[in-house]
Amino acid sequence: MFHNSSNYGGILQAYALTKVLINHGIEAEQIRYDNFSAFSFSRRLKNKVRKYEAVIKHPEQIKYQRKIRKRVRAVVKASNQLVPHSRKVFKEKNIQKCLTDYSIFITGSDQVWHGEWPAYFLPFVPDGTKKIAYAVSTGKSYLSLSDMEKIKEYVKEYTAISVREADTAAILQKAMPEKIIEFVLDPSLLLDLEDWDAVTSERKVDAPYAFCYFLGSDERPRKVAEKYAEKYKLVLVTIPHMQGKIEKNDIDFGDIQVYDATPQDFLAYIKYAELIFTDSFHATIFSSVFRKQYVVFGRTEHKEMNNRIETLTDIFHTAHRFIDNAGGFSIDYIEKMKKIDYSNDGSSSGGITVSYKTESFERMKEHSIDFLIGSINK
Numbered sequence: 001m002f003h004n005s006s007n008y009g010g011i012l013q014a015y016a017l018t019k020v021l022i023n024h025g026i027e028a029e030q031i032r033y034d035n036f037s038a039f040s041f042s043r044r045l046k047n048k049v050r051k052y053e054a055v056i057k058h059p060e061q062i063k064y065q066r067k068i069r070k071r072v073r074a075v076v077k078a079s080n081q082l083v084p085h086s087r088k089v090f091k092e093k094n095i096q097k098c099l100t101d102y103s104i105f106i107t108g109s110d111q112v113w114h115g116e117w118p119a120y121f122l123p124f125v126p127d128g129t130k131k132i133a134y135a136v137s138t139g140k141s142y143l144s145l146s147d148m149e150k151i152k153e154y155v156k157e158y159t160a161i162s163v164r165e166a167d168t169a170a171i172l173q174k175a176m177p178e179k180i181i182e183f184v185l186d187p188s189l190l191l192d193l194e195d196w197d198a199v200t201s202e203r204k205v206d207a208p209y210a211f212c213y214f215l216g217s218d219e220r221p222r223k224v225a226e227k228y229a230e231k232y233k234l235v236l237v238t239i240p241h242m243q244g245k246i247e248k249n250d251i252d253f254g255d256i257q258v259y260d261a262t263p264q265d266f267l268a269y270i271k272y273a274e275l276i277f278t279d280s281f282h283a284t285i286f287s288s289v290f291r292k293q294y295v296v297f298g299r300t301e302h303k304e305m306n307n308r309i310e311t312l313t314d315i316f317h318t319a320h321r322f323i324d325n326a327g328g329f330s331i332d333y334i335e336k337m338k339k340i341d342y343s344n345d346g347s348s349s350g351g352i353t354v355s356y357k358t359e360s361f362e363r364m365k366e367h368s369i370d371f372l373i374g375s376i377n378k
Contacts, residue, residue: 009282
């Protein structure tokens, strides 16, 4: 899902996977695949009509659409410079032409097994060519019978399979006892802090600030962030309208609204923030990588996506920073949260040791890298 993506987390995990492989002496690049081409003509037409209808109904939103398009151009340009990728862009009808360029195929992380994109199951790769699934996600906490049947059929010839959510691993393992389904870390957690520092932009905001990165539409986390920033005299920095549509609760939200952030800038906004408010899986990851204080909110409109954040906060021992109930939308609730203690021994009074530098996380990281490299080399 790398090609033409403007999703910061998706781009950065794509970078991480190729970077880890290259660090281990393996030539690797992202295959640029136009996943829009997998949709039927009628589906593509409906998508275009829907966009035009939105403009006609809400002409006042045209200025925001222009800003969003500007962001997409900036993100795509920067990601193409950051992430190794194929020169050619393949479509559903000719994806098999990439077979001559590679000897091993990996279905990377992100929600690649969620939706109508057969190519992410690698059906175009012939039997006998190694196929690996690394940290894939279904984007669901529940898999229907038809979901399971589709997955079982597609992964018959996979050499190795791993997922990034613990509950998904258990579901798939029960459905496919003949396979070994591993639970591994998202690729972005396989790199060290120094690796991410190397690609992070310089500080963008001089004053102390809180950074907000919301993918969902819920107004309550935004209101809490505004009140918190006002109380503690923090500049409120936001990246609005991240789902490709105009989100009414993002209009006028934030003292500084950022529309031109590259993936490297996204990292910088997290790295230098006093506090991060988010409902994003990858924003939570990078808040942990840069050892920041953060509050992560559950998604209300796509609750099935919360399982990946729950898995993440379990790994980091930061479930107390995850809010998924109505009582948590207050400054008082946030102020009573224990701070995340990033010290190695967790010895500071009242602190909570985050697993980012503890033995359990390091073991999981080692296991994940061993699975990835071992699946290629064995």
